[in-house]
Amino acid sequence: MTYDEILTKYEPVIGLETHVELGTRTKMFCGCKTDFGAEPNTQVCPVCLALPGALPVANRAGIEATIRIGLALNCDIAEWCRMARKNYFYPDMPKNFQTSQYDEPLCTDGYVDVTVNGTEYRIGIERVHLEEDTGKTLHVGGATGRIHGATESLVDYNRAGIPLVEIVTKPVPGLGALAPEIAKAYVAELRDIVRSLGVSDVRMEQGSMRCDVNTSLNLPGEEWGTRTETKNVNSLRSVERAVRSEIIRQAAILDDGGKIFQETRHFQETTGDTRPGRSKETATDYRYFPEPDLVPIAPDPAWVASLRESLPEKPSVKRARLREDWGISEVDMQSVTNAGAVELIEETIAAGASPAGARKWWMGELARRANELDVDLAEVGATPAQVAALQKLVDAGKLNDKLARQVLEGVVAGEGDPADVMAARGLEVVNDTGALTKAVDDAIAANPEIAAKIRDGKVAAAGALVGAVMKTTRGQADAKAVRELLLERLGVS
Ligand code: ADP
Ligand code: MG
Numbered sequence: 001m002t003y004d005e006i007l008t009k010y011e012p013v014i015g016l017e018t019h020v021e022l023g024t025r026t027k028m029f030c031g032c033k034t035d036f037g038a039e040p041n042t043q044v045c046p047v048c049l050a051l052p053g054a055l056p057v058a059n060r061a062g063i064e065a066t067i068r069i070g071l072a073l074n075c076d077i078a079e080w081c082r083m084a085r086k087n088y089f090y091p092d093m094p095k096n097f098q099t100s101q102y103d104e105p106l107c108t109d110g111y112v113d114v115t116v117n118g119t120e121y122r123i124g125i126e127r128v129h130l131e132e133d134t135g136k137t138l139h140v141g142g143a144t145g146r147i148h149g150a151t152e153s154l155v156d157y158n159r160a161g162i163p164l165v166e167i168v169t170k171p172v173p174g175l176g177a178l179a180p181e182i183a184k185a186y187v188a189e190l191r192d193i194v195r196s197l198g199v200s201d202v203r204m205e206q207g208s209m210r211c212d213v214n215t216s217l218n219l220p221g222e223e224w225g226t227r228t229e230t231k232n233v234n235s236l237r238s239v240e241r242a243v244r245s246e247i248i249r250q251a252a253i254l255d256d257g258g259k260i261f262q263e264t265r266h267f268q269e270t271t272g273d274t275r276p277g278r279s280k281e282t283a284t285d286y287r288y289f290p291e292p293d294l295v296p297i298a299p300d301p302a303w304v305a306s307l308r309e310s311l312p313e314k315p316s317v318k319r320a321r322l323r324e325d326w327g328i329s330e331v332d333m334q335s336v337t338n339a340g341a342v343e344l345i346e347e348t349i350a351a352g353a354s355p356a357g358a359r360k361w362w363m364g365e366l367a368r369r370a371n372e373l374d375v376d377l378a379e380v381g382a383t384p385a386q387v388a389a390l391q392k393l394v395d396a397g398k399l400n401d402k403l404a405r406q407v408l409e410g411v412v413a414g415e416g417d418p419a420d421v422m423a424a425r426g427l428e429v430v431n432d433t434g435a436l437t438k439a440v441d442d443a444i445a446a447n448p449e450i451a452a453k454i455r456d457g458k459v460a461a462a463g464a465l466v467g468a469v470m471k472t473t474r475g476q477a478d479a480k481a482v483r484e485l486l487l488e489r490l491g492v493s
């Protein structure tokens, strides 16, 4: 069955669990630093190493960030709730339990609206809760970096205890064939909302935002099917692919009369399909109980109200405003959003470029380059200030389009700011009229027959001579100026 055939027969239900690592300066239950990339096991203490007798204290900034996320997702904020112990053994978790929340989450019952192909869909939010991250295990000595075949495993506890917020959607039925795209749009919207709050850098490639994708299929009129939970979904594109491939895999099994088992699956970046992981634990396996070492969290309603009042402009509202300012269509704004270019373009304009100029570089040359390198646009190697500087050089007539692209290539390659690259590579539009006139006269002298045609009024023939001049000036002349000069020298106007 093709994907479209499957969707005429089965109805998908999806649900997303998204983890966001908060950007607090210190960990959730101790004062250890959270700097990324520090030497292994240098940001640890008795509390996050779970040494006997060490007692946790909650980080107010982590609670505040969680409440702000909840408010931005239209949730109710609990007036009183507790942390819970989620018990399980894993070597990267020093306490043998994770401090999390279970039946008393900080935020509940919200929603996010996302727009796909001009239609708005409301994704219900079941809960937003606070927990802590685990450490990291590194398996070495094997070929694959996995535990199988490794000769030893190393553990780094720097990440253990960094606050994590988990955002869980309600099951979303009724999306039909658009389920994969809507799942992706939801994660993109969530990322933009969290980023606008400034509480996390929400980088999927670096793991500060991670997504588990639940998918099930049912026949129309029947109960929802058994879900699988796909882990390791580390990019927006993968969210879409993971839902799609699970729909296809499950449909084949169901069509064969088979059953779907509730299990954890792993997304394979290379093939785009999912592989079985462990069979899924149920809540009872974790022996949840209220954390006795921490006091309950009882946010003052006045504090919550002030957090609500100070929420930033919603990304969707901001996009509508910018779309107006930039004078572009909804479709164009959608591509800018999908490319993750909204802030970059905004900052480029703030640095002095025109909206059209800023958009042109980010959505053109730089988007292409980011795609080639398989990195986010923000990581492509050019800053908004550099792009604005480049556009100013074009506006001042110092660079033409072709040269500007070469300069940008140098900027992306780390050769410095546009002005540095221009100087180092000797890229500048030849504006020196003397030099240009000589190049034009040389071209006329070298091509007497073409020159004669132009003198006789066949102006269309000028292209060949303009081309010749552009060649001798190595593309560094302004083609329009060359053409004008050429016609002037030939006495045609
Ligand atoms: P667990 O921790 O066991 O994964 P959670 O409650 O954290 O359970 O998350 C379950 C996710 O799966 C939620 O997003 C929920 O909406 C979703 N879900 C529940 N039932 C289904 C279903 N039948 N099909 C698809 N998704 C589902
Ligand atoms: Mg889960």
Ligand code: ZN
Pocket (backbone or CB within 6 Å): 027, 030, 031, 032, 043, 044, 045, 046, 047, 048, 049, 161
């Ligand atoms: Zn610590």
